[in-house]
Amino acid sequence: MPQNDPDHIWWKDAVIYQIYPRSFADARGDGIGDLPGIIAHIDYLSRLGVDALWISPCFQSPQGDAGYDISDYRKIDPIFGTVADYETLIAEAHDRGLRVIADMVPNHTSDQHAWFREALASPPGSAARARYMFRDGSGAQGDTPPNNWQSVFGGPAWTREAPREDGLPRQWYLHLFDSCQPDLNWENPEVREEFESVLRFWLDRGVDGFRIDVAHGLIKEKGLPPYTERATMVGDDEDKTPSDAPMWDRDGVHEIYRSWHALLASYPGDRMLVAEAWVKPLSRLARYVRPDEMQQTFNFDYLLCRWNAKRYRKVIAESLEAMHDVGAITAWVMSNHDSVRHASRLGLKDAGARPQGIDAAHEQPDEALGLRRARAVIFMTLALPGSVTLYQGEELGLPDHTTLEKRYRQDPAFFRTDGEEIGRDGCRIPLPWTAEGGSLGFNETGKLWLPQPEHYARYAVSVQEDDPDSTLALYRALLRERKAFALGMGELVWMDAASGEAFPDSVISFRNGPIQMVLNCGDEEVPLPDGEILLSSCAIGTPGRLPGNAAVWIRTGES
Template identity: 55%
Template structure:
């Protein structure tokens, strides 16, 4: 470190009275796996309601719920059969209303998942489509096409499912003959809707109003970049990893993602939300779009409010990579006047406490099995704590996935017979899939199902090691991951880091991320050491929070992030 420290502005401060969503920390609940009230092994809404105080005490601002709608659960609820009712697995509409009311009593906003790219094949619309003739109004709500080749025996194009296999399924017509094909970019039980159809637009605008009228504060929009397909549905045979946005070098733009027409949909939705007045109701896009300049088009002033920063989630654990993604993310978001929305884990990715325990530089896996190279659990947790401490110091909003405040690792030893992810099933196990990050979380070490519910039943098996991470093993325990998160969220709020300006602090080596957040007119030093040698804080610094212990002489060791004030 040089003797003289200087700063270069990366991001200007937001206004002190910025809308809540511009700086909120939002906690994701995967309802199947958070709390089970009745002992059937599946989490439910009464279970959620009973444990909402955990989130108040944690210090988050809002909670986002993965789907709890009526569904045959082919894709854990992302195959919706009725958007206006609750699946009996989870409870009733009355349970949902009670949960929302209790959350609001505790000062928590409530965001629900909306799945507009596809429905379940058990949705009444799709059942009507199957019973109707080709070219009918009912079929036009979905993407039905005649097949190619003699007798229409080949799919209409060469598109694949994200979950593996063909992206088309042929139906049997009412007279028993082989008929048309329908598109499903996900599972065959998730037929894609036709967003060129006015009925589809009207239906989802009605669904928005249904939940807004029940007091919902916003929507996370699933596959937000996928609603509109390129006219003509042209073939696309380039290799594409949908959930990380990577294209083969030189590959053409995929015709099923990030089409211009999606923006018209969200401009219409924004008008509806704005019509509900204060407090602000929001839309958050799940849009796996690159580069950042295209991703932030979803959060222009008349469209959505937030879009997940997946570039940050996927960044390698290298200081240069982290500095670059922070700089480019803030610049892109600032170009449209939006906040960046940071995230490290969710229900579709290997938990970062495991992901960061794998060798740096390797492509992140889509699930980890017992036969795969295993993450270094201790290293992964140390890096995860450092990464979260860095993330929560950044201006903008941030999402926290259930259990990450406990330091939970993925379940990497789950036997194949328990796996339920359509990806695992459709690829015959070649892709392990997402079950490992969806395991029910532990509340009490010495209780059935680690306190998840009143019985030993869990819809996915919990690793034995989860008992070590249970809430009751961490509450009030100095140095625990839970207490670290509580401290981070408290200091973030006190020092208004979410609306702060951000500058890079010069004078450190290439293996250090050194930033200054100027929230509330105060300077908060944020220093993450990814190098092999401990580094010193500026003279006169006072540590506010640290992701791990400092050395005996007060230096910041490897894989540790510190927040500090400076003299």
């Protein structure tokens, strides 16, 4: 269905661009990106050809976890700007036909939130404490945590409150993440009412939807039974992220999202919800996007897939089937603010593996090979039906900062695991806008909240802007053709022996409308099918042959 069709629903095939505000652009020169910086580059985003902007959290926060610890959901943190700036960003985006998706964090608040401060000042059993997950400790003195749950960021998932001035017993509070992020009690009606009010606050200001952080974690198993594994949200593509973990994917979350669906439906403009839900199997994940719940859920099985044609085909086929069974679209993603960038992951010996950060002591990715594969895999991603989310900088081919020194690290996971997990700082480095200057155009002062590696200069927007062979030019061309051929609303047909074509095991190929995608995950050249090569990820040296680690879109003339 063409995007100018009056019945077209924007989120069904949208290409969404994730902005991590503190690292996108800094208009004020303090070293931290801000909302005015995003506004100043809105035309760059419009020219790129995306449909929507997902703005990672910029609400008021002590920044204990880079803004995912919110102290006031109705205010913008001063380091990023003001509510008026957010409203200006929405207006500027809408003027250019771009939607804006806010990042909502409902599993936990900051420990500086007014509710949590009130809870600490209130006695056990109080209404203020009932908003959170306070429990008495075990043991004669209550000095042992209520259960053995472990934090996603490492260490115990419980912290005991400081000694009380009133002499009352000290309790423990649950935090599946950092101790500065106490979990809310979503069995409490007051919590549900408050978040519906928060959603309305931002919907009234024009946001087009919400990305829901830790969407699978709001409800915990009654009684908080013991669980011997760490409460990890992620693993690799072979890891069975436990569906029976008592802190994840409880059936009660779906009632919450049905109520949110109804709330958003009361507003005009096809507002949407997208879930960050690290859930397996896919049949469980699909429950989040049933017709009366969310509109999208990120496909992390795709992000976690190794560089292997057979594995890609399996993930794609199973994902499309699972979502089709509930009448939903699939939302593809390759990188985000929590993962080593795929341009680096694809340059590892185990290509596509997802380490918990990379530093100088670890295997260093092959930068050129990683970029070559990253340029190729976007051909497959953007040819798939459904929606796609891009992470800022991937259109430049940015790798991670894989040699960032320990003294600069800020991720709480690094500190809570005593450095065993390197953390996510490497994928959050400020963007390079120019090849010169102390901050590569991120601002005019040279200040940076995280240092950029020297080689970021060659990835700068200014270097790529007028280069027809650049990764930026490639993304713009692919996005333009994806929209022209309505691939997001298309249907995938596998090209294999059953279709009359046979490819080596290293190749994955499918047709979507008049476009045939061919991706060669191997190192050797393979034959290309007949047809006009519309776009290629690299130069085609031998006519009729596709080089290794490369991809093409072929125009077949069929539909």
